[in-house]
Amino acid sequence: MAVHESPDERLPRYQQLRDDLIRRIGAGEWAPEQAIATEAELSQGYQVSIGTLRKAIDLLVADGVLTRSQGKGTFVRRPSFDSSLFRFFRFKSRSGEVVMPSAKILNREVVSPDETVRSALRLEPRERAIHLSRVRMIDSEPVLSEEIWVPREGFEPLAKLELDQFGDLLYPLYEKVCKQMVATATESLEVEQADQSIASLLRIPVRSPVILVHRTALDFAGKPLEWRSTRGAAAGFQYQIEIR
Amino acid sequence: MAVHESPDERLPRYQQLRDDLIRRIGAGEWAPEQAIATEAELSQGYQVSIGTLRKAIDLLVADGVLTRSQGKGTFVRRPSFDSSLFRFFRFKSRSGEVVMPSAKILNREVVSPDETVRSALRLEPRERAIHLSRVRMIDSEPVLSEEIWVPREGFEPLAKLELDQFGDLLYPLYEKVCKQMVATATESLEVEQADQSIASLLRIPVRSPVILVHRTALDFAGKPLEWRSTRGAAAGFQYQIEIR
DNA sequence: AAGTGGTCTAGACCACTAT
DNA sequence: TAGTGGTCTAGACCACTTG
Numbered sequence: 001m002a003v004h005e006s007p008d009e010r011l012p013r014y015q016q017l018r019d020d021l022i023r024r025i026g027a028g029e030w031a032p033e034q035a036i037a038t039e040a041e042l043s044q045g046y047q048v049s050i051g052t053l054r055k056a057i058d059l060l061v062a063d064g065v066l067t068r069s070q071g072k073g074t075f076v077r078r079p080s081f082d083s084s085l086f087r088f089f090r091f092k093s094r095s096g097e098v099v100m101p102s103a104k105i106l107n108r109e110v111v112s113p114d115e116t117v118r119s120a121l122r123l124e125p126r127e128r129a130i131h132l133s134r135v136r137m138i139d140s141e142p143v144l145s146e147e148i149w150v151p152r153e154g155f156e157p158l159a160k161l162e163l164d165q166f167g168d169l170l171y172p173l174y175e176k177v178c179k180q181m182v183a184t185a186t187e188s189l190e191v192e193q194a195d196q197s198i199a200s201l202l203r204i205p206v207r208s209p210v211i212l213v214h215r216t217a218l219d220f221a222g223k224p225l226e227w228r229s230t231r232g233a234a235a236g237f238q239y240q241i242e243i244r
Numbered sequence: 245m246a247v248h249e250s251p252d253e254r255l256p257r258y259q260q261l262r263d264d265l266i267r268r269i270g271a272g273e274w275a276p277e278q279a280i281a282t283e284a285e286l287s288q289g290y291q292v293s294i295g296t297l298r299k300a301i302d303l304l305v306a307d308g309v310l311t312r313s314q315g316k317g318t319f320v321r322r323p324s325f326d327s328s329l330f331r332f333f334r335f336k337s338r339s340g341e342v343v344m345p346s347a348k349i350l351n352r353e354v355v356s357p358d359e360t361v362r363s364a365l366r367l368e369p370r371e372r373a374i375h376l377s378r379v380r381m382i383d384s385e386p387v388l389s390e391e392i393w394v395p396r397e398g399f400e401p402l403a404k405l406e407l408d409q410f411g412d413l414l415y416p417l418y419e420k421v422c423k424q425m426v427a428t429a430t431e432s433l434e435v436e437q438a439d440q441s442i443a444s445l446l447r448i449p450v451r452s453p454v455i456l457v458h459r460t461a462l463d464f465a466g467k468p469l470e471w472r473s474t475r476g477a478a479a480g481f482q483y484q485i486e487i488r
Numbered sequence: 489a490a491g492t493g494g495t496c497t498a499g500a501c502c503a504c505t506a507t
Numbered sequence: 508t509a510g511t512g513g514t515c516t517a518g519a520c521c522a523c524t525t526g
Contacts, residue, residue: 064488071524191478209453244308315505
């Protein structure tokens, strides 16, 4: 049975508005980077005052779903991944600039996922997944090793695409080729010691510390679209946080 | 020359209000855990409408400075350190419960700080600092090693206090004995390999991965009160984050 | 000039807490 | 019952962007 989220009458109006706006964004009524209806239109449409509508939008802006721009409008925000843990690997090219690593797919196969992947992607027992192995490089030197799983259902085109057609960024590819849009993600960080294969790939000593980042990427409805684990040398990694 | 932050007339009223409320909290007009003046009183006092005042308070609530409680009032929040990176060490006692490690001061001395500490605490060239070495334990087993520096000025009482009088928590001590209140902090995380002394203290192999957390603790005015570095075994450490 | 979000008003009524 | 913050209204005027 499908889960039907009916608007809870007991919730404050501005929270109901937020939920309905998320629903409409998820349904594709407004695409990423596009302006949603104006505050005046929305407050009229919902029959609430402008203040109440603004409070609903405030919540979505705080959640990173929308951004406002005075004089221009309110826009559906594409997740920027500025806060990704990756950012805290200090990748520098030989010339000293900070650069984004290029990517190369090493392997792709359709698999029956193990229990970890199945539960991360919330797959049914017999559902299959597409598994990608990827290496990311700077100046042709490998710096990150990635294992990526997506559900076969909804990502079928990826099973056939030529490996050299994947490009450096996967999420634009998911969007263009599979019509799947990543809205948010959660990441977790832990530390392990390099085994033989990671050590030789990253050219670091066996048993030296490695940062392991797991990421679950979700669409607007909260459905998992991708699960990945990324490994990189811990040397030079530094992460910062505010406490309040 | 002292920095005088005069309220910027060009800023929106609600931001000016926020700044003035922070000033009054920092000046001790309202103590932590105590209720500030009511919204009605404040909006009258500042001669702004209730909506504008509430927007200022919204900002302070979002910043973690205040908490609101319907029917009771608005309170100055004591920082909880719930988001501290420490939380992601999975400390368990022998019986399996999650516990807070106890603390023991190993050494205390008044020192001329090195450049790192001096700049973290923003000390003048000749100013001195109090240095504490502390170990934190669960079931008498050391799990964290801490090096802590505070400015001598303002923390003089700590230079004389008996070492067994420090207790497990330093911030309440700073507050009670030194009248210094920690309002916020920043932490950074990196990974290193255990040297001989850390390895034997934490009872882990030499060169195994160690999490190193640096923390700068600030008062309400943003003045650094404490700088500390904490080391613990990386095994079992896991940190999580949301991306949006 | 027209249209957008940003700021601000001066209230009203409700839900919750304390006495 | 009195007092608190929580929600909501129905506007007004301002600052900024675009044609």
